[in-house]
Amino acid sequence: MQRSIEAGRSGIWLLGLALYALAFLFGAPAAYLPFAFFLLLALGALLVLLLHNALRSRWGVPLEPYLYPLARTLPLMGLLGLPFFLFLPELFPWARPEAGLDPILRHRAPYLNPPFFVLRYVLFFALFALLLSRLRPGEHRAEVGAWGLPLAFVAGTFLSFDLFKSLEAHFYSASFGAVLLLSATLLALSAAVALAARRGTAALLGQAQNHTNLLLAFSIIWIYVEATTLIIVWGGDLPHEVEFYLKRLQGPWDEVAALWTVGGFLLPFLYLLTNLPKREARYLLPVALWIPLFRLFHLAWYLLPALGRGVGVGEVLGFLGLALLFLARLERG
Numbered sequence: 582m583q584r585s586i587e588a589g590r591s592g593i594w595l596l597g598l599a600l601y602a603l604a605f606l607f608g609a610p611a612a613y614l615p616f617a618f619f620l621l622l623a624l625g626a627l628l629v630l631l632l633h634n635a636l637r638s639r640w641g642v643p644l645e646p647y648l649y650p651l652a653r654t655l656p657l658m659g660l661l662g663l664p665f666f667l668f669l670p671e672l673f674p675w676a677r678p679e680a681g682l683d684p685i686l687r688h689r690a691p692y693l694n695p696p697f698f699v700l701r702y703v704l705f706f707a708l709f710a711l712l713l714s715r716l717r718p719g720e721h722r723a724e725v726g727a728w729g730l731p732l733a734f735v736a737g738t739f740l741s742f743d744l745f746k747s748l749e750a751h752f753y754s755a756s757f758g759a760v761l762l763l764s765a766t767l768l769a770l771s772a773a774v775a776l777a778a779r780r781g782t783a784a785l786l787g788q789a790q791n792h793t794n795l796l797l798a799f800s801i802i803w804i805y806v807e808a809t810t811l812i813i814v815w816g817g818d819l820p821h822e823v824e825f826y827l828k829r830l831q832g833p834w835d836e837v838a839a840l841w842t843v844g845g846f847l848l849p850f851l852y853l854l855t856n857l858p859k860r861e862a863r864y865l866l867p868v869a870l871w872i873p874l875f876r877l878f879h880l881a882w883y884l885l886p887a888l889g890r891g892v893g894v895g896e897v898l899g900f901l902g903l904a905l906l907f908l909a910r911l912e913r914g
Contacts, residue, residue, distance in 0.1 A: 636726070657906065845872070
């Protein structure tokens with residue numbers, strides 16, 4: 582029986598890896614959105630775990646069985662990101678031969694160059710692996726949370742700059758990393774709450790109100806940073822920065838922006854203000870499932886215009902492959 586279970590898990594892993602590899606047949610940009618989404622899910626889980634440990638919280642106890650498996654996929658995501666280094670010119674403007682003719686990219690070359698880019702990537706994931714090795718399910722390690730949370734946030738910010746912001750040739754925003762990390766935290770928290778809530782109210786250990794309040798708080802902080810970033814960039818009216826938003830407010834992308842604004846913030850915000858999700862898991866589960874869907878729309882709005890793509894077969898294959906890997910990790914615990 583145990584052998585058949587292990588064989589089944591191995592089969593899921595192999596199928597997931599095969600589907601992810603097939604996504605690259607449609608070009609490296611096709612696999613990039615799925616990779617980014619699951620990377621942020623794993624990174625968000627680590628941030629929530631560090632916060633839970635630093636605060637010695639009770640709200641995190643029923644979420645630990647799901648946060649730890651999600652966070653422990655970070656080293657795997659680091660490995661799955663390595664193939665993209667073979668396609669740097671296809672993804673990043675600063676890695677293309679003509680980058681030397683652009684004064685802004687030439688100014689950023691001491692930071693954005695392949696050797697230093699790879700070195701930072703390795704160091705960031707080494708830090709994440711170190712933090713994971715210091716955390717233990719069922720234990721509150723406040724000291725690890727206290728020093729690990731700011732380190733992970735800083736590393737995650739620079740990783741977001743490297744992997745996502747530098748997809749745009751000229752755009753710069755100091756709050757870009759905070760926007761994506763807050764979104765990642767909200768994604769991981771809602772996913773963990775949904776996995777716990779599907780088992781019923783008892784599985785939440787009386788923490789439904791705290792989970793609802795946390796989802797509400799992170800939603801408010803995220804939309805505040807998102808809105809202030811837009812206001813500052815738009816008010817500054819610098820062409821090399823405003824073009825980031827102009828590109829995303831044309832064609833179908835303005836509709837996607839309206840979709841994740843209303844569906845990703847306004848509707849969950851209004852629902853979380855009510856008493857229903859604070860009382861029973863059956864009322865908390867729908868909104869906890871709703872939020873990750875619109876986190877995906879939000880991330881697609883950020884990345885796909887820079888990649889010059891919509892959602893195609895490659896993206897679907899990548900999502901299916903990585904979803905299988907994550908499900909196999911969750912089952913393993």
